[in-house]
Amino acid sequence: MEVNVEARRILAVSISKLYASRSQRGGLRLHRSLLLSMVMRSARDIYHSSRESEQPNGEQPATEEPMDTNCDPKEKARLAPDLADTSADMAPGVSDKLDESDCDITEDKENLSPAKQSRKRRGKASAAPDFLPSKRARLEPGEERYAAPVGSCRAGVGDYRSALTLNQVIPAF
């Protein structure tokens, strides 16, 4: 559990560094961006593997990359330049998918249509980075959020782990 908290913190720090590096003089540094993305990947892997071990019934937490698992290649190609342009649009999307620590079942974002997803992801208003206060209602004990049925998007468990691709972290030069 401590590792989980640590991983979340590191992810939050990494995302804020990515934000900050956008306004750096001299432009984004490829080396630094690469290292940041590697740390984020490790933290995310640890975070998700520790969450998996908390849910032995096999139900997976929401993935951060519904884009990859749901979008068809054309959609992805269309979105990739947008993602590549501003990591701000990506970063909230990444943290968006991380759970609040106080609820076990999250809103299923994978089952939204790609079109809906893309609109949602690009809107800054809808993106709430993990380290900011949550805007979602706190669950009372016994309450449940609506959980979408386990769909085909959940099938590729192994895929999503590697799916935070550098394309989404490192803007295309």
Next chain:
Amino acid sequence: FAGVDSPGGDMQWCFSQVKGAIDDDVAEADIISTVEFNHTGELLATGDKGGRVVIFQQEIENKSLPQFRSEYNVYSTFQSHEPEFDYLKSLEIEEKINKIRWLPQKNAAQFLLSTNDKTIKLWKISERDKRPDGYNLKEDDGRYKDPNSITSLRVPVLIPMDLMVEASPRRVFANAHTYHINSVSVNSDHETYLSADDLRVNLWHLEITDRSFNIVDIKPTNMEELTEVITAAEFHPHQCNTFVYSSSKGIIRLCDMRESALCDRHTKLFEEPEDPSNRSFFSEIISSISDVKFSHSGRYMMTRDYLSVKIWDLNMENRPVETYQVHEYLRSKLCSLYENDCIFDKFECCWNGNDSVVMTGSYNNFFRMFDRSQRRDVMLEASRENSKPMQVLKPRKVCAGGKRKKDEISVDSLDFNKKILHTAWHPQDNIIAVATTNNLYIFQDKVN
């Protein structure tokens, strides 16, 4: 002075000089970004974040005496690079000087290469100590004489004048790098040099500015698959066909330009297997190599990663022959160092003239020397408090935890804003130049 208590072997380092502003409020433009001695050690060049180059010249008081004091004084100052704007990408190009490399001297003038993120320049530094006098057609102030007033002819003569040192840009090597240039290295053939950015290494001829040859390209077709970048590159000191480049994964590749035009396939690959017990979130960052330097002999090379210095024998690829921990007490602090960005600091390293000692910097204005032959090491500090003339530097110790002994400093008291990233060692003598944020310290060995 070769006693056991004398760390660093027989050497006793003394303060010699300090250059730069005294006040604590550091102007960003004054931050030193590179330090380099020329091949004789007579000249010492520094580059800063403001794009300026300052060259110091050694004035030796009586070198024949066993304890001579060498003093470096300002020889030339010039603006090498200016900030630029890339309109296509909407990006500012910093004027910070990333590297300076001297060319071996061929005539009276000195030449150096200086580079920022995108452009390399060849500068000629020449002395002028005579000026022509006695023109027939011009007055002393340059005004043209009335031709009718000239009644006789004379031969102009050269008369002495105050020494003037002029720096002029002789070549500008531009538009060859998409990514940020991290290294420049002059070949032993004295005709070519390489420049390296995150993904490519280019070969230039010093006389030709409108083209360069790409000799290494590690850019993947799909940038999503990028896992490794080039962090430093250097030519072999004697073999003009050989160079190395280091990567963010802690790998060094040695390439032979005779094998193919594009050296994407290395001749040798140097990598030490990772110690699984040291695995952490930050393992990848701290294994990234920040500097690679061949020994003067050409037999070894040294790499610097975040926590250590490694010496590699070019004949052995699977592990370094020597590893020195620079500041192992930081290993448990990696998370904090990640948060305050220090983990991204790129420390350089250097060899002494006969390859027996290596030096690198650390935090709190500490720097380390590792004596390879005597198996001794020392940590010293560059600070204004220890800057009385010829004051001997006291060895410093950091206490990792537990009881702090007298004179030790605890890890948590270290000032991580005071970092020594750039150091240089005189090619022949025991004189070192150590750059703190905005000051340049010169130390020399007491006995020398």
